[in-house]
Amino acid sequence: MDEPNPPDLTLRQxxxxxxxxxxxxxTRAAKQLEMRQPSISQQLSRMEKLLxxxxxRFVNNEMRLTPAGEFLRDEAGRILGAVDSAKAGxxxxxxxxxxxxxxxxxxxxxxxxxxxAFAQLAASGYHYSLDILEMMPGEAIEQLHGRxxxxxxxxxxxxxxxxxxxxxxxxxxxxxxxxxxPRAFPDLASITxxxxxxxxxxxxxxxxxxxxxxxxxxxHRVNQxxxxxxxxSTTIARCRxxxxxxxxxxxGLGSAIxxxxxxxxxxxxxxxxxxxxxxxxxxxxxxxxxEHYVTLQSLRGFLDALKAAAAAMITPTAAPVPxxxxxxxxxxxxxTAG
Numbered sequence: 001m002d003e004p005n006p007p008d009l010t011l012r013q014x015x016x017x018x019x020x021x022x023x024x025x026x027t028r029a030a031k032q033l034e035m036r037q038p039s040i041s042q043q044l045s046r047m048e049k050l051l052x053x054x055x056x057r058f059v060n061n062e063m064r065l066t067p068a069g070e071f072l073r074d075e076a077g078r079i080l081g082a083v084d085s086a087k088a089g090x091x092x093x094x095x096x097x098x099x100x101x102x103x104x105x106x107x108x109x110x111x112x113x114x115x116x117a118f119a120q121l122a123a124s125g126y127h128y129s130l131d132i133l134e135m136m137p138g139e140a141i142e143q144l145h146g147r148x149x150x151x152x153x154x155x156x157x158x159x160x161x162x163x164x165x166x167x168x169x170x171x172x173x174x175x176x177x178x179x180x181x182p183r184a185f186p187d188l189a190s191i192t193x194x195x196x197x198x199x200x201x202x203x204x205x206x207x208x209x210x211x212x213x214x215x216x217x218x219x220h221r222v223n224q225x226x227x228x229x230x231x232x233s234t235t236i237a238r239c240r241x242x243x244x245x246x247x248x249x250x251x252g253l254g255s256a257i258x259x260x261x262x263x264x265x266x267x268x269x270x271x272x273x274x275x276x277x278x279x280x281x282x283x284x285x286x287x288x289x290x291e292h293y294v295t296l297q298s299l300r301g302f303l304d305a306l307k308a309a310a311a312a313m314i315t316p317t318a319a320p321v322p323x324x325x326x327x328x329x330x331x332x333x334x335x336t337a338g
Contacts, residue, residue, distance in 0.1 A: 007049060009218050011083060014149065015077045016043050017055065018120040024063055024143035032146045068320055080147065081166055081292045101302060102131040104140035105153035107241060108261040110284060112313060113153065113172070116266075117305035124301060136240065151299075153306070154208060155218070156284030168291045173310025174282040176260045178275045178318050179229075179325065180245075181206065182252040185274055188322040195232065207256030209231040218283075225257055225280055228328045246271040259283055260315060267314030275318040279326055279333040285310060 003293065016033060020040065023029040030037045048055055055069035065073060105114060110132055121128045133149065140152035144167065156171070181188070191197050194206055207230050215220060224232055236254050239245045242262035250271045251255050257278065263270060287306060295301045 006228040009047065011080070013043055013047050016040060016079060017047060017072065017077045018080060019146040020063075021065065021069070021076075022053070023142060026063075028142070028148070031077070032143060032148050051260065077166055081290060084290065084292060086145070088178050100129040100131070101151055101299070102133065102149040102242040103151045103153055104133045104135045104143055106137065106155070107134045107243065108259065109153045110134050113285070113306055113309045116309040116312070118310060120305045121301065124305075125275070126326075128298070128302065141288065144290075147302070150190050150289070150293065151302070152286075154286055154288060155268065156286050156302075157200045165290045168289055168294055169290065170287045172285045172287050172303075173308045176277045176282050176315075176318075177225075177280050178258055178263065179255060179259055179278055179322075180249045180257045180258050180263065180271075180273045180275055182249060183272050183274055187319075188276060188324075189320055190323060192323045192327070194230075194324055205252065206230065206255050209233045209237045210237045210239060210248045210254045210256040211235050212242060212245060213238040222257060224330060225278070225329060228331070229257075229278075229325055230255075243270070246273060249273050260303050260318070261313075264316060267316060269316070276325065277318045277321045279321050281332065 009079055009273060015193055016029070016035075019032050020029040023032060026037050026040055029035075033040065044056060051068070051072075053068050054066050055072060057064050057066060103110075105115065106205075114130065118128065118130060131149075133143075133170065135143070137152070137154040140149065140154055143149045144152045153172070155175075158170070179188075185205065186202055188194070194203060198206065209230065210225055211222065211226065237245075237248060239248075242256075242258045245256040246258060246263060248254060250273050260275075263273070263275060269275075286304055289299065
């Protein structure tokens with residue numbers, strides 16, 4: 001009697017392996033996959049038994065791929081990409097020009113770009129459905145790696161991290177950086193030395209900075225801006241969103257450097273603060289997508305709508321760059337940062 005054929009490796013197992021590899025943690029992978037951690041461990045063990053060798057080892061609680069695991073990681077990316085592309089293409093073919101995308105985006109980008117882009121798409125021949133998940137850039141990239149979202153709408157700073165082969169960054173637009181101070185604050189336009197020209201109470205507010213902490217290279221860059229602009233400043237709070245920082249500025253607690261889109265919605269201010277332009281590089285707005293999706297007509301239409309929304313944004317003019325800022329930040333004036 002012939003021996004029964006051994007079970008084949010399944011697409012689900014490849015997906016689980018792919019998510020675990022890019023999450024670098026069984027706990028994070030379980031959250032993304034909505035599975036229990038023991039179930040993930042069982043699936044990985046079955047894969048290793050089926051394939052005849054170890055794929056992943058844990059050394060001092062750090063996950064490391066074996067050479068075979070590295071090989072499977074690259075192959076799994078190509079296989080899953082091809083399957084995703086086929087499914088998306090067939091969906092367009094059979095569904096009568098309908099498309100659904102899960103988009104992970106910063107809150108300010110979701111408000112200012114996704115809403116007007118969706119309005120434009122509603123008037124097109126395609127019928128789009130968007131699943132919008134507001135999240136920080138690191139989480140968006142992680143979920144894009146794990147194939148739980150289709151598009152990450154983030155900033156160019158975030159794309160400096162290691163990306164999986166097959167992810168394509170597409171520039172959508174750019175966003176200026178502004179200095180936010182309380183509304184009742186004295187006009188800074190002609191100030192050349194705030195340390196000596198401002199009243200002690202006003203100087204104390206200006207030098208009480210509210211910063212955001214993403215743990216990225218850009219965070220270090222912004223800290224350099226603060227150090228040069230306000231060398232005597234102290235950090236009174238760290239926030240995970242710019243909106244939280246602006247709320248604290250509105251309360252008169254301090255100052256903050258924020259991107260323009262965090263302070264406005266559809267051209268109207270969201271916070272009662274005074275805003276000044278800063279002579280520093282703008283931030284790029286990036287759509288990060290799987291490379292195999294780029295040929296899909298529906299995705300091209302979605303990206304074109306995002307670019308059109310960025311180009312048509314109403315961006316109220318902030319007050320001119322204060323004199324002291326122009327002098328102290330001149331080393332940071334340059335082309336758009338990516």
